[in-house]
Amino acid sequence: MTRKIVDYEFDELILSTLARQLQDGDRVFTGVASPVQMLATLLAKATHAPNLIYFTILGAINPDPNPRPFSTGDPHLFDCCENAITFPEIFDLANNGRMDVAFLGGVQIDQFGSLNMSIIGKDYNQPKVRLPGGAGGPLMIRTFRRIVSWRPNHSPRNLVEKVPFITSPGWIPAAKGIRNGGPDVIVTDLCVFKLSRENNRIRLESLHRGITLEQVKQQTGFAFEVPNKIPETAPPSKKEINTLSVLIDPDGIRKSLLKPPQ
Amino acid sequence: MAQSSKFIPFNQLVRKFIPDGSHVYLEGLLVNRLPMAVIHELIRAKVRNLRVVSAPNGLAIDQLIGAGCVAELEFYFLGFMTQNGFAMMHRFRDAAEQGTIQVKESMGYAICMALRAGAYGIPFMPLPDFRGSDLLSIRNDYQIMQSPYDPNNTVITVPALRPDVLILHAHAADSRGNIFLDEPWTTFTLTTAQACEKVVVTVEDIIESDTLDPSCITIPHFLIDAISQVPYGAAPTALNHRYEVDQAHISVYLEKAKTAEGFDQYRDEYIISCSNHAAFMQKTGFPPPWKPYDSEDSLREGDR
Numbered sequence: 001m002t003r004k005i006v007d008y009e010f011d012e013l014i015l016s017t018l019a020r021q022l023q024d025g026d027r028v029f030t031g032v033a034s035p036v037q038m039l040a041t042l043l044a045k046a047t048h049a050p051n052l053i054y055f056t057i058l059g060a061i062n063p064d065p066n067p068r069p070f071s072t073g074d075p076h077l078f079d080c081c082e083n084a085i086t087f088p089e090i091f092d093l094a095n096n097g098r099m100d101v102a103f104l105g106g107v108q109i110d111q112f113g114s115l116n117m118s119i120i121g122k123d124y125n126q127p128k129v130r131l132p133g134g135a136g137g138p139l140m141i142r143t144f145r146r147i148v149s150w151r152p153n154h155s156p157r158n159l160v161e162k163v164p165f166i167t168s169p170g171w172i173p174a175a176k177g178i179r180n181g182g183p184d185v186i187v188t189d190l191c192v193f194k195l196s197r198e199n200n201r202i203r204l205e206s207l208h209r210g211i212t213l214e215q216v217k218q219q220t221g222f223a224f225e226v227p228n229k230i231p232e233t234a235p236p237s238k239k240e241i242n243t244l245s246v247l248i249d250p251d252g253i254r255k256s257l258l259k260p261p262q
Numbered sequence: 263m264a265q266s267s268k269f270i271p272f273n274q275l276v277r278k279f280i281p282d283g284s285h286v287y288l289e290g291l292l293v294n295r296l297p298m299a300v301i302h303e304l305i306r307a308k309v310r311n312l313r314v315v316s317a318p319n320g321l322a323i324d325q326l327i328g329a330g331c332v333a334e335l336e337f338y339f340l341g342f343m344t345q346n347g348f349a350m351m352h353r354f355r356d357a358a359e360q361g362t363i364q365v366k367e368s369m370g371y372a373i374c375m376a377l378r379a380g381a382y383g384i385p386f387m388p389l390p391d392f393r394g395s396d397l398l399s400i401r402n403d404y405q406i407m408q409s410p411y412d413p414n415n416t417v418i419t420v421p422a423l424r425p426d427v428l429i430l431h432a433h434a435a436d437s438r439g440n441i442f443l444d445e446p447w448t449t450f451t452l453t454t455a456q457a458c459e460k461v462v463v464t465v466e467d468i469i470e471s472d473t474l475d476p477s478c479i480t481i482p483h484f485l486i487d488a489i490s491q492v493p494y495g496a497a498p499t500a501l502n503h504r505y506e507v508d509q510a511h512i513s514v515y516l517e518k519a520k521t522a523e524g525f526d527q528y529r530d531e532y533i534i535s536c537s538n539h540a541a542f543m544q545k546t547g548f549p550p551p552w553k554p555y556d557s558e559d560s561l562r563e564g565d566r
Contacts, residue, residue, distance in 0.1 A: 032292060032318050033343045058291060059447050066555060071343045073292020073318075075445070075502035079555040084447035087291075088374035095390050114394075117339075118367060124400055125365075130358035132350070135318065135339040136370040138395040169394030181394070256345065 008236050010189075011258035012244060013208060014150070016236035017187050018103075019044035021148045022052055026100040029055045029090055029144070032135050034072050036150055036257050037103035042068075042248050047240055055099075057135075059084045067251045091136065094143035102144040104137050104183065108163045109151060111202060111222035113170025113182020113195050115141070116163035124165065137168035141181035154188035154261070156221040171200045189261045191216050192233055193224060201225055206233040265468070266439040266483065272464070272490040272538060276303045279462045279488050280427055283333075285313040287377075287425040287458055288322055289451060290499065292342040293507045295443075296322045297431040299464050299495035299539035305329040306534060315373065315425055318342070320351040321499060321512065327363060328353035328525040329533075336366040338373060344509060344516070352520050367400060372420045374450070379422035380457030388417035428458035430481075431495040433504065434467040436474050439483035441465070445502050448480045460487040464495040466504060492539050497549040506550040 018040035022028055026049065030037040038056070042064070045052045054062050057072050060081035069076055078084065085093075093099050106115030115137055121128030141147055151158065170182030180200070186193040192205040203225040207216065209232055236244075244254070270278070280286060280300075290296035296319045304312070304326060311333040316323050320340035326332050340351045357363045375387040388407065398404055398418070409415035430451070433444040441463055443451060455461045461481065468491050498508035498515075518528035536542040 032339050033341060033348055035343055058294065070345050071293045071507070073294045073342060074507065075294045075500050076555060078446050078502055081446065084445075086447055086450035088371060088378070088450060091371040091374070118396070126361045127359055130355045130365075132320075132341040133318075133337055133339040133367060134369055134395075134397075138369045138397055139371055139390060139392045142392060143390060166394065166396045169392070172394040253345075256347075 006235060006238050006241070008241055010260035011254040012236045012241050013233065014187065014189070014258050015040050015043055015244060015254060016240045017192060017233055018148065018150060019047065019240070020234070021146075021185050021187075022049050022101060024049040025051045027053045027055065027093075027098065028101045028103075029057075029099060029140070030072055030103050031057045032072060034103055035068070035070050035253065038072055039068065039244075039249055039254055039257075043240060043244060046243050046247055055085065055090050057087060059086050059090070061085060068249055068253055070253060091139065091143070094140060097145075099144050101146045101148060102140045103150065104141060104147050104168060105149055105151065106158075106163075106168070107131050108158050108160050109149060109183070109186060110160050110163045110170070112162075112172070112200070113202070114163050114166045115149075115168040115170070115183075116165050117167040118165040120164060122164070134167035141168040141170070147181070147183040149183040149186045151186055151188045152258075154190040154216075154219050156219060159188070159219070160221040170195075171197070190219060203227065204230060206231045208233045209235070265437045266489075268439045268483070268486055269435075269468070269489050269491075272299070272303070272492055275462055275464070275488055275490045276300065276307050276309065279460060280304060280309060280429070282309055283311045283313070284309075285315070285426045287315045287423075287428050287454060288319055289317065289428065289430040289454065290319040290322065290496070291317050292319070293321075293499045293512075295431055295496050295501055296499040297429045297464060297495065298322060298497060298499060299431065299492040300429050300462070301325055302533045302536070302539065302542060304331055305529060315423060316340075317373075318370075320349070320354070321515070324351040324353045324519060325515075325529075325533075327357045328519060328522070329529055332357075332363050334364040334366060336368055336373065338368050338370045344512065346513065349512075349516050353522075353525055356522065367397060369397065372404070373423065376420045376423035377454050377457040379420070380424040381453045384422065386419045386421050388419050390418075391416045392418055423457055425458045426460060428455055428461045430455075430461065431464045431492075431501070432480065433465065433501065434469050434474075435463065435465045435486075435489045436469050436471040438471040439486045439489055440471070440474060440479045441481040441483075441486060441489075442474055442478055443480040451480055455481045455485050461485055462488045464490050464492040466493055466495065466501065467491070494543050494549060495539060497543065498546065500549070504552055505548070506552060508546065508549040511546045
């Protein structure tokens with residue numbers, strides 16, 4: 001028999017790509033409405049990052065809930081955690097440089113890495129669309145060492161040249177004395193972007209299986225750097241796929257949370 | 263021991279302690295421990311012009327806004343995940359888009375620090391620099407300040423928050439009025455209680471005094487103003503170790519609340535026509551009982 005290349009599903013690719021942004025020993029925070037990020041963090045901890053410390057918005061530390069909840073506010077996270085802390089104490093830790101990675105999303109993300117979770121439209125007081133709010137993002141984007149963004153529905157409407165309202169600031173051109181923020185990595189359903197805090201540029205890192213550069217260009221509202229040779233996003237390993245289906249998400253909630261584009 | 267006079271019938275709790283125009287803080291997070299019985303009672307009592315400061319408890323806020331109880335909302339995130347995806351808060355969204363409520367957008371840590379200032383009895387709190395965020399352009403009360411100790415260190419100050427009333431649903435009160443939350447770390451709830459002028463609590467159980475381990479008391483009785491026993495007072499949200507999220511009923515709400523008319527139907531059918539929370543429970547059915555976590559189960563999964 002010929003040896004088959006590992007076959008994988010879209011949800012497995014996204015979870016493994018997000019998990020691989022986390023390193024062993026990282027202190028990782030997931031916020032509101034983040035079940036995908038929760039599964040990715042649990043996957044990293046069960047595979048390459050056993051010493052990762054996972055903080056949830058509810059305050060539960062290293063929870064191992066079974067079954068996995070859809071809401072990061074589910075009290076089952078308390079029931080199976082090693083320890084707990086209060087919400088503002090997570091920020092306190094970050095202020096003192098004691099937190100490593102936060103998952104932060106934006107309904108819109110722009111070329112400067114700024115996130116908009118507030119409004120779409122011109123008049124803040126009577127916006128075209130009122131968004132849910134930026135949660136802890138405006139400060140976390142600066143106080144955590146690394147920021148990872150998961151941005152499904154990659155489109156020019158949500159990856160934009162300039163957000164109409166900066167909820168959480170990326171780098172601010174022309175602003176002196178303000179530390180750069182912004183995501184270090186944006187994982188979308190089409191590709192992976194890396195952002196450099198040194199030269200303030202967004203670069204295409206890899207394309208997901210079957211996605212072309214043209215597609216990404218068409219679906220992105222900002223310009224980005226393109227490497228000479230664009231790699232395919234590394235596929236999930238057999239171990240990651242197995243860990244996901246046996247240990248991390250036996251109920252398969254990832255299937256409803258992560259649907260391939262179109 | 264006789265019960266403290268702080269125990270009052272539920273139908274008096276709102277009328278006596280949360281009048282029109284109150285500045286209220288709502289405890290609870292996402293789908294955990296929202297004070298839903300009190301929210302429904304505020305709607306039944308047609309309380310108006312509330313100024314609400316809120317943790318991310320979208321379900322409670324959305325219902326208060328839909329029922330016309332809110333004049334001003336200070337918040338940092340509204341919405342939550344369900345098995346059908348992200349639940350958007352449509353009554354909030356419509357009100358904010360039409361400008362019918364005053365929106366004071368903030369961020370989680372700023373509200374927590376403002377509550378700390380209120381609890382500590384000081385006028386403001388400094389936060390690390392978050393210039394670059396447009397929150398500073400819409401919040402004139404947030405100031406940029408140079409540290410008096412280090413000219414290179416810029417901080418953002420937020421004024422102390424001292425709401426009139428904290429609204430909280432808890433697991434139990436003892437007969438003296440000490441409040442117990444069965445969650446692993448609850449010190450910020452105490453800070454919030456200290457920041458608020460008054461604290462009103464609904465509880466699942468009332469137990470004898472001297473039966474609580476003092477280290478388990480979340481809020482001491484002298485900070486509490488009123489307590490009512492309301493079983494399932496957080497439903498349709500969850501309460502740790504007691505009951506699960508009632509996803510089915512929340513789905514009913516989310517579907518109805520997409521439009522103002524739908525919300526009005528929900529309000530009439532599930533809130534107004536139910537004279538109290540027990541009647542609401544009768545109508546919707548009890549929430550799913552708590553399913554304890556089975557660590558044995560998880561280990562077996564790992565061995566497979």
